[in-house]
Amino acid sequence: MTARRNPRGHRAAAVARLTVLLTVVVLAGCAAAPTRSDPFEPANRVAFDVHEAIDNAVVRPAIQAYVDYTPELVRRGVSNFFGNIDDLYSALNSALQGKPDDFGNSLGRVMVNTGFGLAGLIDIASDAGIPKSNEDFGQTFGVWGVPQGPYLFVPLFGPSTFRDGTGFLIRAYTTPTGFIPDVPLRNVIWGMAWVNENAQVVGTSKLVEQAALDRYTFVRRAYLQRREYLVRDGRPAPEPEDE
Amino acid sequence: MNLFTFSRRAAAVTAMTAALLLAAAAPARAQEAPDAMVKRVSQEILQIVKSDPKVQAGDQARTREVVESKLLPNFDFTRMTALAMGRNWRQATPEQQQRLITEFRSLLVRTYAGALNQYRDQQLAYKPLRAEDKATDVIVRTEVIRPGQQPVQIDYGMEKAGDGWKCYDVIVGGVSLVTNYRDEFNEQIRAGGIDGLIRTLADKNKGGAGK
Numbered sequence: 001m002t003a004r005r006n007p008r009g010h011r012a013a014a015v016a017r018l019t020v021l022l023t024v025v026v027l028a029g030c031a032a033a034p035t036r037s038d039p040f041e042p043a044n045r046v047a048f049d050v051h052e053a054i055d056n057a058v059v060r061p062a063i064q065a066y067v068d069y070t071p072e073l074v075r076r077g078v079s080n081f082f083g084n085i086d087d088l089y090s091a092l093n094s095a096l097q098g099k100p101d102d103f104g105n106s107l108g109r110v111m112v113n114t115g116f117g118l119a120g121l122i123d124i125a126s127d128a129g130i131p132k133s134n135e136d137f138g139q140t141f142g143v144w145g146v147p148q149g150p151y152l153f154v155p156l157f158g159p160s161t162f163r164d165g166t167g168f169l170i171r172a173y174t175t176p177t178g179f180i181p182d183v184p185l186r187n188v189i190w191g192m193a194w195v196n197e198n199a200q201v202v203g204t205s206k207l208v209e210q211a212a213l214d215r216y217t218f219v220r221r222a223y224l225q226r227r228e229y230l231v232r233d234g235r236p237a238p239e240p241e242d243e
Numbered sequence: 244m245n246l247f248t249f250s251r252r253a254a255a256v257t258a259m260t261a262a263l264l265l266a267a268a269a270p271a272r273a274q275e276a277p278d279a280m281v282k283r284v285s286q287e288i289l290q291i292v293k294s295d296p297k298v299q300a301g302d303q304a305r306t307r308e309v310v311e312s313k314l315l316p317n318f319d320f321t322r323m324t325a326l327a328m329g330r331n332w333r334q335a336t337p338e339q340q341q342r343l344i345t346e347f348r349s350l351l352v353r354t355y356a357g358a359l360n361q362y363r364d365q366q367l368a369y370k371p372l373r374a375e376d377k378a379t380d381v382i383v384r385t386e387v388i389r390p391g392q393q394p395v396q397i398d399y400g401m402e403k404a405g406d407g408w409k410c411y412d413v414i415v416g417g418v419s420l421v422t423n424y425r426d427e428f429n430e431q432i433r434a435g436g437i438d439g440l441i442r443t444l445a446d447k448n449k450g451g452a453g454k
Contacts, residue, residue: 134393203361211354213427213443221426222418229417234396 038151038220048216051155055205059156063198077121078196084113084120086134089171093135097143102133134230137167142231151220156194159223277401277408278372280317281383285367288313292362306356314355319402319409320348326411327424335437343437346444347424353448365389379403382414 038044067075091106109125109132117124126132141163142148149162160168172178177193180186212218275283288309292298297305324344325332335343370384380402386394400412400421412421431440 132393207354207357207361210357211350213431213447217426217430218423221423225418225422226416232417234417 037148037224040150040152044151044153044220045216047153047155048219051153051158052215054155059198060202060205063195063202066195067199067202075196075199078192079200080113080117080123081120082193082196083123083132084110084117085176087113087125087132088176089137090133090135093137093140094133096140097135099135102135105130106133106135136164137170138164138227139167139231141167142227148224148227151224153216153220159219161224161227164227274406275408276372277381277399277403278369278383280408281385281399281401281410282369284313284317285385288359289362289367292359293364298359301360303356303360306359307352310352310355310359315348315352317408317410318348318351319404319411320344322402322409322411323347323421326421327428329425329429331428331432331437339437339441342441343444346441346448349448350444351420368394 087106087109091103091110094100094102094106109130110120112125112128112130113120113123116122138161146163148164152160152162152165154160154165157168177186177189180189208215208218291309291313292306295305295309298309321344324340324347327347328335328343332340366388368386368388370386372381372383374381380400383399383401385397385399387397388394395416396414397416398414399410400414400419401408401410412419414420428440431443435442
């Protein structure tokens with residue numbers, strides 16, 4: 001594939017896929033408009049089913065093997081490495097949201113962990129008590145008053161919205177590991193990032209299965225609630241209304 | 244690849260797991276403050292989870308027993324069910340309401356038991372209660388500390404009931420259980436009415452996989 005040789009090919013391909021998906025979703029969404037927050041529900045449900053089928057057949061067994069057969073120390077290192085990149089984006093987004101304390105802490109974490117923690121493999125900053133925050137572009141847009149926009153479910157990636165998906169694309173295009181010139185190495189690192197994310201949620205799909213009457217609705221509401229909460233930085237939600 | 248969407252999903256759903264672990268409770272004691280109660284019950288349950296060989300081995304029946312005896316007496320299931328039903332609650336007959344409470348309750352027991360079986364030695368932190376002395380409806384805040392990761396907030400909506408407190412909502416990382424189920428309930432009621440919802444809940448509790 002030519003995309004493999006082109007340093008930006010991987011991302012370009014990812015974007016192309018997302019564009020196709022968006023188009024499909026938009027077209028399918030025209031058929032029915034179930035709720036305000038999820039106008040593309042029919043297409044999203046198809047995406048959700050595809051996601052679950054792949055998850056059950058391939059992803060979950062593979063991730064379980066990673067968790068079972070990789071030493072904890074290695075997994076911790078992997079998780080710290082990508083957590084360090086998260087901190088970098090937290091710093092940037094804290095600045096964009098006008099939160100100097102979070103900005104300082106996150107930037108401090110990146111400097112300490114990159115400089116003294118073997119490029120982020122060791123999370124010295126947590127041991128030193130520098131709090132980790134969690135800010136991303138989607139939250140920044142939310143703080144700026146941009147609404148979530150339509151809900152979007154993307155196979156292999158999970159729940160998102162137009163707002164959060166835009167934030168994701170910005171990050172995908174700028175993330176430091178994307179600039180590694182050695183393409184196979186870069187792809188391995190991106191693959192590890194994905195494995196790491198999945199490893200963090202091992203066991204939770206079973207719980208959703210247990211709790212949900214309809215897993216699609218359950219995941220959607222949980223995701224939207226969670227994102228609103230993060231935009232509010234945990235300040236109390238308005239009382240649940242009687243709809 | 245996306246670190247990002249998954250970490251959100253992770254947060255939301257992991258939070259749910261962790262949360263369910265904590266929703267703790269035991270017979271309400273007179274004049275016990277709501278935050279003290281959450282702490283006591285959480286510690287009691289986690290103590291059992293750590294020391295009971297059957298729970299450790301993943302014995303579902305035994306875990307459910309622990310949830311039934313320790314946790315449930317501290318929940319107000321009528322209020323919880325009414326909140327999850329929203330305006331549909333008033334449309335339900337008293338018999339339907341009773342069945343809804345019973346089925347919802349047993350669904351939550353199964354879910355909590357499943358979550359407890361996934362518990363791995365995590366630390367809990369209890370935050371100071373910010374409420375007036377005379378308050379009858381408070382939010383008790385706790386956190387699950389996970390090394391190298393952001394803590395997961397688990398909050399309990401508590402209401403004064405007689406001389407004790409009862410929990411009517413658990414909010415995990417910002418995800419309110421009651422709000423989450425309101426969507427689910429609405430959807431079932433739209434499709435099959437209140438009886439349809441009761442049937443779905445009952446099927447689910449009999450071990451059906453749901454959708």
